[in-house]
Amino acid sequence: MENIVLGFLAHVDRGKTSLSESLIFESGEIRKKGRVDHGDSVLDHDDLERKKGITIYAKSVYFTRENKRFFLLDTPGHREFSGEMERALKVLDYGVLLLDAREGIGKREEELRDLIERERLPLFIFVNKMDLFQGERESILEELKNHFPKQNVLDFTAFPSMAFRTEEGDGGAPNKETESDTFSKEERELMESIALSSLESTEEYLESGNVSPERVRSLIRKASLIPVFFGSALKQEGIGRFLEALTVLCINPKAEAGQEEKRGYIYKITRDEKGRRVAKARLFTGRLTLREEWLPGEKLTELRLEEGEKYTELSEVQAGSLFTAPVSERISPGVFPFEKEKEAQEGSLFQVELSIQEGDILRYAEEIRDLSEEFPEWNLHIAEEGKKVRIRSLGALQRELLEDLFRKRTGQTAVFSPIELIYGEGPRKEAYGRAVIESPGHYFALSLRLFPSEEGQKSSGNTEKAEEAKPGRIGFAENLNLRKDWMSRLETEWQVVEIKGPCLGGPYTHYGIEIIEADYRESSSYFTDLKAAVSEALFMAEKSAGLHLFQPCFSYSVAVKQTELGAVMQTIERAKGRQEELLQEGERVILKGRLSGENLPSLLGDLQRLQAEVGYRFSSFEKLTEEKEREILLERTGDSEQTDKLLFGADESAQDFFPEEEEASEGHSVPREAKTKEGKRKRKNRSLYSGYRTGGNLFKNLRPCTEQGKGSPALRTKAYFIQRKRREAEGGKGAV
Numbered sequence: 001m002e003n004i005v006l007g008f009l010a011h012v013d014r015g016k017t018s019l020s021e022s023l024i025f026e027s028g029e030i031r032k033k034g035r036v037d038h039g040d041s042v043l044d045h046d047d048l049e050r051k052k053g054i055t056i057y058a059k060s061v062y063f064t065r066e067n068k069r070f071f072l073l074d075t076p077g078h079r080e081f082s083g084e085m086e087r088a089l090k091v092l093d094y095g096v097l098l099l100d101a102r103e104g105i106g107k108r109e110e111e112l113r114d115l116i117e118r119e120r121l122p123l124f125i126f127v128n129k130m131d132l133f134q135g136e137r138e139s140i141l142e143e144l145k146n147h148f149p150k151q152n153v154l155d156f157t158a159f160p161s162m163a164f165r166t167e168e169g170d171g172g173a174p175n176k177e178t179e180s181d182t183f184s185k186e187e188r189e190l191m192e193s194i195a196l197s198s199l200e201s202t203e204e205y206l207e208s209g210n211v212s213p214e215r216v217r218s219l220i221r222k223a224s225l226i227p228v229f230f231g232s233a234l235k236q237e238g239i240g241r242f243l244e245a246l247t248v249l250c251i252n253p254k255a256e257a258g259q260e261e262k263r264g265y266i267y268k269i270t271r272d273e274k275g276r277r278v279a280k281a282r283l284f285t286g287r288l289t290l291r292e293e294w295l296p297g298e299k300l301t302e303l304r305l306e307e308g309e310k311y312t313e314l315s316e317v318q319a320g321s322l323f324t325a326p327v328s329e330r331i332s333p334g335v336f337p338f339e340k341e342k343e344a345q346e347g348s349l350f351q352v353e354l355s356i357q358e359g360d361i362l363r364y365a366e367e368i369r370d371l372s373e374e375f376p377e378w379n380l381h382i383a384e385e386g387k388k389v390r391i392r393s394l395g396a397l398q399r400e401l402l403e404d405l406f407r408k409r410t411g412q413t414a415v416f417s418p419i420e421l422i423y424g425e426g427p428r429k430e431a432y433g434r435a436v437i438e439s440p441g442h443y444f445a446l447s448l449r450l451f452p453s454e455e456g457q458k459s460s461g462n463t464e465k466a467e468e469a470k471p472g473r474i475g476f477a478e479n480l481n482l483r484k485d486w487m488s489r490l491e492t493e494w495q496v497v498e499i500k501g502p503c504l505g506g507p508y509t510h511y512g513i514e515i516i517e518a519d520y521r522e523s524s525s526y527f528t529d530l531k532a533a534v535s536e537a538l539f540m541a542e543k544s545a546g547l548h549l550f551q552p553c554f555s556y557s558v559a560v561k562q563t564e565l566g567a568v569m570q571t572i573e574r575a576k577g578r579q580e581e582l583l584q585e586g587e588r589v590i591l592k593g594r595l596s597g598e599n600l601p602s603l604l605g606d607l608q609r610l611q612a613e614v615g616y617r618f619s620s621f622e623k624l625t626e627e628k629e630r631e632i633l634l635e636r637t638g639d640s641e642q643t644d645k646l647l648f649g650a651d652e653s654a655q656d657f658f659p660e661e662e663e664a665s666e667g668h669s670v671p672r673e674a675k676t677k678e679g680k681r682k683r684k685n686r687s688l689y690s691g692y693r694t695g696g697n698l699f700k701n702l703r704p705c706t707e708q709g710k711g712s713p714a715l716r717t718k719a720y721f722i723q724r725k726r727r728e729a730e731g732g733k734g735a736v
Helices: 017-028 045-050 081-091 107-119 138-148 185-195 199-208 212-221 237-247 361-374 396-410 484-494 527-545 562-574 597-609 626-637 639-648 677-687 713-729
Strands: 001-011 059-065 070-073 094-100 123-128 152-155 223-232 262-272 277-285 293-295 301-308 310-314 321-327 333-337 351-356 380-383 388-391 414-416 424-426 431-439 442-452 473-476 511-520 548-561 580-586 588-596 613-625 661-663 669-671
Touching: 001 081, 001 424, 017 059, 017 094, 017 237, 059 301, 070 588, 081 107, 081 262, 081 626, 107 138, 107 613, 123 669, 138 152, 138 223, 152 185, 185 199, 185 333, 199 212, 199 301, 199 548, 212 223, 212 237, 223 237, 262 361, 351 361, 361 388, 361 396, 388 396, 396 414, 424 511, 431 527, 442 527, 473 484, 473 580, 484 527, 511 527, 548 562, 548 597, 548 626, 562 588, 562 597, 588 597, 597 613, 626 639
Parallel strands: 001 070, 001 094, 094 123, 123 223, 152 223, 473 511
Antiparallel strands: 059 070, 262 277, 262 333, 277 321, 301 310, 301 321, 351 388, 351 414, 380 388, 424 548, 431 442, 442 511, 548 588, 548 613, 580 588, 661 669
């Protein structure tokens, strides 16, 4: 049996769950349709989903049609749960974009279109609620063509599904009893329009007078052709025609390839009714059987097919099928069996602290960790500083869902702090830092200059969250004694490093680094030593460089009906937004502009009450006045002396960083203080935490130099220098 996964993609209240119910009912799998507003639908079975009348979790149900099994994956439509939806896209064969005939294509639909194109997902479009639409169907089709200019968007109402049948009913060669010359006028016109989708289909039509079923399926798979259907899910209108077309047009090419290698994708980690940790996944190729080891150290103790709220037990999983299976704590979402998904998790520039009404929330660290794995896009984490629980999120629905889940799992009520803005941090003045990494088999010494730079973080994409940007730049002094491949590699890796500010933990920005001096030994110096030395030297320089604070600014786009334009513009003005564009799109007006991050949360709340569609994205960091910086730091520290020290840096001159030098054993100069007993002690203590405030690939998995070997750090260090002194006295080698 061929397994095909369809995913429903739409904005809130477009009828995704209703369409799922209608298709299942049409297939004969259920005898009675449920309704979202009645709370008895097959898919929206969570209490909060039924209360809100929206989809929050990506969940599936399946039905069999002839020799094909269709999995319907209902994805969240609300913008706050986009992460859940985007992970589900990776397991789909086809997407079904659902539109409300009365609303047409809005900003959310444009965002979904961009996601679909990015994933190169074959697409069907179903225009729902036609029973409530008073206009012409052609106007909707014209709007769709304008928003999908690269594809051939066609009304498939007249599609001759019977002509694509086979005698076996598997959608292969056409049924001989239904030849192309029996097509009606509408069917013939549609086939001619389909033929214009590509050069190959046009040539085929001119030669044979028809377009083969294989060609039409190929055009859809390549996203050259988008079939459009019209109907009403609630009234079951157009559903039969849509299901018939899906049956003959959808295929699973991965299953046809006949690959034996087990390959798939885990798109969700959650908990089942027994509290067990389970993975929701799709097997692309191969076959899985009960009790076999499908991942290293992971045996399939149970296999299930999800049916909304219910499950069907399985003994094996065929290629193309969705399934769920219990997994251990080691397993995370991503490709299996060998690869791991590498997606940068961009954090929001707003954070909220989480606590409980009575007691310490850290008692529930395990539950917090489970929730962070189930919803990685929330960035729910336990902050190292102060051991506080934080969630970097802004959505009210996200917080309501977290509160509901936390109460169910712990019996406690979660309390959220006011939304806190995350400020960027950067150096106020030029400063110098040095580091010497020295332990058995490892050596590296360097000095660097840290200086303010106007090249700060700026947005480069089109998302609602902070965009990926270069945090700063790193350079090298002329004639620096350092391997060229190391310099090139360090510059490359620095593009993705995420450095936290020394005070508030926000992104470190508007800075530049120049490595001005380096000393290493070919026999005992490695690239990891260079990275550790850069981290330690930067940490030293930050202390003296002082601090500038930068406020994140956002670009916004607001879509509103003309009748609400005046109220929306007044709301934006109160939030001190800087209006830049005003565009007319049919009956809607699009307002675009910029505003500071501190005013964004209140603006979003006010605009949501006015039922306006709002999109926003991080734009840039802007420097704050010294008065505002002092106010923010004083509020955090409560100490004016400490605030001044943070703002203007420690009272150390550049000379303090470069004392007299002496010649090293290999002809390179290193600071004299670095060789004193006190200097070694300071370096040893600092190296224990080298890179502890940094993230990204550059400083990931660094091991402190004093962790190598056996015994305590102090004992190993003392023993090493005693041995080196003995070798020097005997005329042997010095430092390794």
